[in-house]
Amino acid sequence: MSGQVKAGYARALDIRRGRVDLSHGGGGRAMVQLVRELFARHLGNTWLEQGNDGTVLPPISGRLVLTTDSHVVAPLFFPGGDIGSLAVHGTVNDLAVMGARPLWLTAGFILEEGFPLGDLDRIAASMARACAAAGVLLVAGDTKVVEHGKGDGVFITTTGVGEAHPHCTLSGSAARPGDVVLLSGTLGDHGMAIMSQRENLGFDTPIESDSAALHGLTAQLMACAGADIRLMRDPTRGGLAATMNEIADQSGVGVLLDEAAIPLRPEVAAACELLGLDPLNVANEGKLVLVCAEQAATALLATMRAHPLGRAAARIGGITTDANHFVQMRTQLGGCRMVDWLSGEQLPRIC
Amino acid sequence: MKYIDEYRNSALAQHIAAAIRNAASPARIYRFMEFCGGHTHAIARYGLPDLLPGNVHMIHGPGCPVCVLPIGRIDMAIELALRHHAIVCTYADTLRVPASDGRSLLRARAQGGDVRMVYAVDDALRIAREHPDRAVVFFAIGFETTTPPTAVAILQAAAENLHNFSVLCCHVLTPAAIAAILDAPAGEAPQGVPLDGFVGPAHVSTVIGSEPYAAFARAYRKPVVIAGFEPLDLMQAILMLVQQVNEGRAEVENEFMRAVTPSGNRKAQALMAQVFELRERFEWRGLGEIPHSALRIRDAYAAFDAERRFELGYRSVADNRACECGAILRGLKRPIDCKLFGTVCTPETPMGSCMVSSEGACAAHYTYGRHKDAQASAA
Ligand code: SF4
Numbered sequence: 187m188s189g190q191v192k193a194g195y196a197r198a199l200d201i202r203r204g205r206v207d208l209s210h211g212g213g214g215r216a217m218v219q220l221v222r223e224l225f226a227r228h229l230g231n232t233w234l235e236q237g238n239d240g241t242v243l244p245p246i247s248g249r250l251v252l253t254t255d256s257h258v259v260a261p262l263f264f265p266g267g268d269i270g271s272l273a274v275h276g277t278v279n280d281l282a283v284m285g286a287r288p289l290w291l292t293a294g295f296i297l298e299e300g301f302p303l304g305d306l307d308r309i310a311a312s313m314a315r316a317c318a319a320a321g322v323l324l325v326a327g328d329t330k331v332v333e334h335g336k337g338d339g340v341f342i343t344t345t346g347v348g349e350a351h352p353h354c355t356l357s358g359s360a361a362r363p364g365d366v367v368l369l370s371g372t373l374g375d376h377g378m379a380i381m382s383q384r385e386n387l388g389f390d391t392p393i394e395s396d397s398a399a400l401h402g403l404t405a406q407l408m409a410c411a412g413a414d415i416r417l418m419r420d421p422t423r424g425g426l427a428a429t430m431n432e433i434a435d436q437s438g439v440g441v442l443l444d445e446a447a448i449p450l451r452p453e454v455a456a457a458c459e460l461l462g463l464d465p466l467n468v469a470n471e472g473k474l475v476l477v478c479a480e481q482a483a484t485a486l487l488a489t490m491r492a493h494p495l496g497r498a499a500a501r502i503g504g505i506t507t508d509a510n511h512f513v514q515m516r517t518q519l520g521g522c523r524m525v526d527w528l529s530g531e532q533l534p535r536i537c
Numbered sequence: 538m539k540y541i542d543e544y545r546n547s548a549l550a551q552h553i554a555a556a557i558r559n560a561a562s563p564a565r566i567y568r569f570m571e572f573c574g575g576h577t578h579a580i581a582r583y584g585l586p587d588l589l590p591g592n593v594h595m596i597h598g599p600g601c602p603v604c605v606l607p608i609g610r611i612d613m614a615i616e617l618a619l620r621h622h623a624i625v626c627t628y629a630d631t632l633r634v635p636a637s638d639g640r641s642l643l644r645a646r647a648q649g650g651d652v653r654m655v656y657a658v659d660d661a662l663r664i665a666r667e668h669p670d671r672a673v674v675f676f677a678i679g680f681e682t683t684t685p686p687t688a689v690a691i692l693q694a695a696a697e698n699l700h701n702f703s704v705l706c707c708h709v710l711t712p713a714a715i716a717a718i719l720d721a722p723a724g725e726a727p728q729g730v731p732l733d734g735f736v737g738p739a740h741v742s743t744v745i746g747s748e749p750y751a752a753f754a755r756a757y758r759k760p761v762v763i764a765g766f767e768p769l770d771l772m773q774a775i776l777m778l779v780q781q782v783n784e785g786r787a788e789v790e791n792e793f794m795r796a797v798t799p800s801g802n803r804k805a806q807a808l809m810a811q812v813f814e815l816r817e818r819f820e821w822r823g824l825g826e827i828p829h830s831a832l833r834i835r836d837a838y839a840a841f842d843a844e845r846r847f848e849l850g851y852r853s854v855a856d857n858r859a860c861e862c863g864a865i866l867r868g869l870k871r872p873i874d875c876k877l878f879g880t881v882c883t884p885e886t887p888m889g890s891c892m893v894s895s896e897g898a899c900a901a902h903y904t905y906g907r908h909k910d911a912q913a914s915a916a
Contacts, residue, residue, distance in 0.1 A: 446547070464582070512908045519550040519768050521584020523905040 204303040211331030228314040233325040251286035254345040266395030270309035274316035277346035282401035283418040286348030298337030320399040358436035360416040365505040366483040370474040377468035398472030414482030440508025554588040573738035574601030574896025581905035583768040597898035599866040608854035611636040618650030626661035627676035665702035682740040685805035688812040703843040713830035737763035746801025823863035862889040
């Protein structure tokens with residue numbers, strides 16, 4: 187920011203020791219100072235700096251894709267990421283799996299009174315890195331402060347705008363019996379990274395979140411066989427189980443997964459075992475589920491495996507005819523069982 | 538991890554499955570009860586029934602601690618939270634168990650009760666230390682597995698003089714419940730529950746050992762094979778049960794030798810004996826009152842007994858009339874025999890306790906086995 191603006195403040199923001207207080211959300215000078223000295227320092231660009239109530243963006247040639255997502259996570263910082271990068275990746279991925287090229291983001295912050303400015307600074311810096319890596323710009327933002335005890339440190343809502351791929355007709359209702367299900371890598375890394383931090387499970391090798399932006403991978407897949415891709419999804423909350431049940435419901439089909447083919451890190455499997463959780467229900471933040479026509483499966487799988495985010499990609503099952511829209515899984519032992527939505531919250535078992 | 542993989546090896550599973558098929562005589566039906574909810578969950582999750590021949594049936598038992606908790610006991614915990622304004626700490630599943638008048642601990646929390654989910658009794662102790670001005674009650678449920686930690690917590694609270702901590706003790710005992718099932722009350726089923734043997738609990742047996750099952754294996758002439766929670770443990774145990782039945786034996790065998798010894802964990806048993814004594818009677822959800830089937834806190838630690846401290850009375854409350862939990866816990870009926878299953882009663886809106894925990898018979902069937910019902914009705 188320009189030195190001229192800076193001179194208007196009595197004292198610069200004390201990012202190292204300062205804390206968020208109610209005045210930072212009050213719409214007054216303190217709020218403008220927070221935005222300029224903290225957020226804009228990391229995330230500033232010509233759009234954001236217009237400082238108007240809205241941002242005027244240039245026209246684009248294709249169709250617009252719009253998405254929005256709120257991010258709440260505890261702890262805010264975890265191995266492999268933090269709420270800032272997560273808020274960017276989550277929204278970029280929602281656009282990417284729609285077959286869109288992500289362009290712009292907006293971010294709304296709800297801060298809790300007393301939150302350390304140093305942590306907020308780290309979060310803003312991390313968002314800036316994630317935006318740069320994903321090639322998107324943050325073009326508008328908002329900050330509110332709630333009283334101490336009424337928030338969980340920081341909540342971030344991000345909205346994303348992207349441009350649809352010219353041939354993009356991706357829809358959750360497009361899966362057909364005979365189609366193939368591909369998964370871009372190991373399951374449950376994000377959820378178990380969070381949970382093992384929360385429960386203080388001191389593992390020898392800490393589990394890292396898989397939080398990552400998928401737009402590069404999805405763009406290559408669209409280029410490889412866009413017309414044969416029926417749909418893509420990122421299996422976040424509710425994990426693969428929720429994603430496959432959504433697809434089965436929307437498309438009016440059944441799904442048969444093959445447990446032995448589903449990639450899983452040994453440390454994630456062990457942590458799930460310890461807490462009595464099913465990795466199929468655990469959240470991911472950088473994984474892609476793709477349903478495609480059988481004839482394109484081999485090429486798409488090869489494209490996935492050639493990409494850094496898809497090295498462990500696998501063909502994990504297929505779409506079936508099923509009037510009940512059940513998701514079933516052939517277990518490693520050769521039995522068959524249902525894969526249901528999670529009921530309530532995913533909770534460790536007691537016995 | 539390698540440790541786990543060894544017990545999930547598919548080729549080995551097929552091998553044991555073939556051995557069970559060879560051993561099981563086509564001329565008869567084998568009915569085995571897996572007592573423990575952990576086994577019910579594992580059988581459903583790994584799709585084990587698909588590996589068994591059609592004449593070998595697995596029947597769910599009452600070994601899910603959440604499922605057997607009677608309504609009146611949950612009412613007591615709710616009373617502690619709402620009327621006595623205590624901080625009630627308990628395991629997650631317990632929060633959702635339906636209590637009387639459509640209540641639950643989760644609803645009590647929404648009404649302003651301070652109900653907290655903990656992973657272990659240690660968390661409740663910590664909360665008590667952090668809130669010296671509030672009464673903190675640990676709602677203790679579970680079989681012999683979870684009992685020693687509760688005993689340790691009470692001893693710890695006594696040593697620290699932690700006056701604001703107490704325990705609502707609802708710990709129950711496995712052998713008493715198995716005996717109660719075999720002593721099926723007259724009128725329930727003319728010839729009692731038709732069972733040919735038991736898969737004995739894993740974790741419980743690491744504490745109590747294999748000896749406590751010997752008496753009724755002899756008395757009731759039912760074989761017991763103690764098994765671990767891995768799918769191959771279960772398959773192996775089923776094979777051992779089939780062989781015992783074929784040979785007319787009724788012994789206690791131990792498949793889970795890597796963790797269970799005949800006499801169990803003596804130190805844990807001593808801790809339990811120091812803090813707890815047998816209750817005269819205790820009501821189980823679905824099974825009714827069973828004598829000497831649960832524990833209470835000894836007089837020496839009365840200060841840490843929430844029942845005495847808050848003068849809580851126990852009032853028995855009957856289950857929903859249409860709910861078949863009782864018959865299911867006894868092995869007399871299957872989840873789909875209940876009119877409420879999958880319509881009124883689902884994991885999101887449980888009517889009976891068997892639908893609450895993933896170890897409950899109804900929840901396990903709903904989550905993992907519903908496709909079978911569809912196949913059966915289509916056929
Ligand atoms: S379906 Fe629900 S009401 Fe019926 S027996 Fe099971 S838990 Fe009880």
